Amino acid sequence: MVHTRVTDLLGVRYPIIQGGMQWVGRAELASAVSNAGGLGFLTALTQPSPEALREEIARCRSMTDKPFGVNLTILPSTNPPPYEAYLDAALDSGVRILETAGRSPKEFIAKAKEAGAVIVHKCTAVRHALSAERAGVDAISIDGFEAAGHPGEDDIGGLVLFAAAAKAVKVPLIASGGIGTGQGLAAAMMLGAEGVNMGTRFCATREAPIHEDIKRALLNASERDTNLIFRTLRNTGRVLKNRISDEVVATEMRPGGCEFADIQPLVAGSRGRTALETGAVDEGLVWASQVIGLVDDIPTCAELIERMIHDCREAMTRGLAAFNNLGSPRSDL
Ligand code: FMN
Incomplete structure (x- = not known):
């Protein structure tokens, strides 16, 4: 107690x-x-x-x-x-x-x-x-x-x-x-x-x-393996670094920036849900913090x-x- x-x-x-x-x-x-x-x-x-x-x-x-x-x-x-x-x-x-x-x-x-x-x-x-x-x-x-x-x-x-x-x-x-x-x-x-x-x-x-594969991805990641997305939209989100979040960041960083509509198909909640449920780590946003570096x-x-x-x-x-x-x-x- x-x-x-x-x-x-x-x-x-x-x-x-x-x-x-x-x-x-x-x-x-x-x-x-x-x-x-x-x-x-x-x-x-x-x-x-x-x-x-x-x-x-x-x-x-x-x-x-x-x-x-x-x-x-x-x-x-x-x-x-x-x-x-x-x-x-x-x-x-x-x-x-x-x-x-x-x-x-x-x-x-x-x-x-x-x-x-x-x-x-x-x-x-x-x-x-x-x-x-x-x-x-x-x-x-x-x-x-x-x-x-x-x-x-x-x-x-x-x-x-x-x-x-x-x-x-x-x-x-x-x-x-x-x-x-x-x-x-x-x-x-x-x-x-x-x-x-x-x-x-x-x-x-x-x-x-x-899914176990998502847990394993968190276990294998270091504290450097998160991405900050939606920075340019002033609605910052911290997620696991993966193919989707890398693409979101790259789209936000392109000359002239982007509108939410440009990244919406990548960040759809349903995709993140599918990733969590099927273990397809690269198929959607996986919300995660820098603490992954301490997960052993x-x-x-x-x-x-x-x-x-x-x-x-x-x-x-x-x-x-x-x-x-x-x-x-x-x-x-
Ligand atoms: N916070 C909310 O208030 N609403 C949410 O729907 C929500 N979804 C989250 C989904 C995931 C997978 C994670 C990891 C966090 C989410 N959070 C949400 C934030 C957590 O409640 C908590 O504030 C945050 O994870 C604390 O940071 P930590 O991950 O370093 O412990």
Whole structure:
């Protein structure tokens, strides 16, 4: 058991959260993380309809008696999904932890609060964190530039961003992006976070509902093997370097740049989903962060979480011993 404001707020044993992940945040993974003492999130928009989300929540509940949450990603779209109906599906089904991301959850806060739900808002900048805090969210999850998904346009790595956010916000802070080890958890806590959120590391676990070849691709990649796409459209995304993402970057870089329509066939969500399901690594976008450089195995979620807690304690103890002049210096440095 670890005790922070984040574990108190979420009712979990360990301050380790599995963030929303399109096509990956299904009951198999969310329940495994929650059963292991962390907090799993189902991803609402992975389900084709609010009704399907209700069924997925019921399925997850049949797999764990621990708390889990629902991620609602609110993205700019010409044909937006029925966000409020997804929210209703989560709340009516008894889900009491929400992760919001993409843009301000302002319009949903009153309804969520009325139902007694806790809102963790995930964002990429201190100014957005402060605005969400003013709007009434209960915790902030902040994504550093290392993160998979949309790390924003400010390019601030976790080392500075977590500390800057911890200094600024009063609600509990969750560090996200580039975390996949106990040492990373220790570092985030030392910078003022009270928990961590992970995406990519949980993709490389036994329970992640994606093809083994994708997990192996993450395992074999180094920290240099991600691409930043949509930079020129000011909607940066970090993905695994592969044939498709290389082509997107090349198209964006050509003289005169490109319109979204030029790359749309390459980046279609359905292609990414097919890649994850069939293991055809080069056939679609595979969202992944720089933490792939730290992925050395494909453990169960329970093995990963227990190891992180163990390694975090050890890293903190070693650090303290060095400051107290009790430890022996590392011989390999
Ligand atoms: N974040 C969201 O808020 N909504 C999503 O739909 C979403 N999809 C993701 C899909 C994948 C495959 C991955 C790896 C991440 C996704 N993310 C999404 C971001 C994660 O929730 C998390 O913020 C991010 O992965 C943290 O960085 P890390 O990968 O270094 O742990």
